[in-house]
Amino acid sequence: MKLRTILLGVLLLMVLGLASWQVLASLRYQWNWTGIWEQREILLRGWGLTILISIGALVGTLIFGLVLAIGQETKEPVCRAVCRGYVELIRGTPLLTQLLLGYYVIASAFHVDNKIVAGILLLTAFEAAYMAEILRGGVASIERSQWDAARALGLDRKQTWRFVILPQALRRVLPGMAGQCASLVKDSSLLSVLGIAEFAKQTDVAVSSTSSPLEGYLPMALGYLALTLPLSWLARRLEQKWNAA
């Protein structure tokens, strides 16, 4: 059984390899890695900035997403409507539009001069709407009886959220949240349209200065995979762990 799996895997890899080679061969592509290799420093710096932006936006997204999720569950109708409206507005428009509008209109109006800070804020504003929906789904999945039990014991609303509802809701949605984090990392590549020198932008710069697209874009794909694969691995691990409990 084990041997068969390995053999099948090797066979699949060979077929895939052959196919890719055929495609590349048909392009008659002239590989030239030296140009990109010389640009490695700016690529690496871009990759580092992508990590920085992702971490910043991630923290922001978790906080703002939680606020939006709880805001939609409060009894205050105005607060509910505002949070709901915000989520719908963000989810109904493309990220690219939000980035351009946000950067040229809002960031200028509020004098956010630092491009990186503006980028983190704009990305947070976008991802938080999705994170809020994931969290809200988790909260909605908690049975009425849990709220009842918390009330019967005399917990107030804040205590109920903190000790009863959120710990359970987070467990249920952690896999989805990890997936959203991976999306956030990938979405950060769109910040290149604002001229922020993150990984995608730097790759673009390197590619146009060396005229070797594949040597630039293949490592770019790998660079993003190196960030997102650990996140999906984490998501799967957490899922297994919570399911076991």
Next chain:
Amino acid sequence: MKIEVQSLVKTYGTQRALDGLSLSLPAGTRCLALIGPSGGGKSTLLRHLGGLESPTSGHIEVNGKSLSADETVLRQYRRKNGFLFQGYNLFPHLTARQNIVLPLVEVHGKTPSEAGELAISHLARFGLASHAEKLPVQLSGGQQQRVALIRSLAASPELLFLDEPTAALDPEMTVEVLELVRELIHGGQEVILCTHEMGFARAVADVVAFVAAGKIIESAAPDRLFTSPENPDVGRFLSKVLEFR
């Protein structure tokens, strides 16, 4: 306990769960049992008496104090009482011990070590010492309900409300839980319960009230009510449910 309920009405949408219900319990009553057909309003009445629901109209007075509609006041009222649910409603992400400790620390201001000792001593008293560190899913229904009972008792409630505490249990576990409740009542705990266990109601209650169609149809001492009910509906119900006893 002393209880006065006047013209209590509770509507959910178009449905009238309580329909002008009135009840008067003399001071000194130690255990009130609510019996009657499913959907007749006994759980709804119990939830009102326990401060978990506010009436659409009408008036409730417990031990000389009227129950406010204000959530903060009602929470104070719930804090000094205990409430046990049919479905146990333990917090699934917390162990048996943590379920008991949480309200003691967060609501009743005990230190974690005090609360922990109290929890362990109660668990030991109810034969659950070896289960203290288990999650609810790892416990049988009877064990879960006993843990839930300890949770509602640990802060020495003035009144203990039991909402069909054995309805979700098999006969053996039912006996386990009922024995505990009887022990508590004999130990001086004041209890209001709704139940389908007629034998139990008869054995422990000072007053049995028959609730149907959102009203008290008849209330009396158990020996009177079970042997010679005045209302023919009560007689029919009792002869039906006691047919196979």
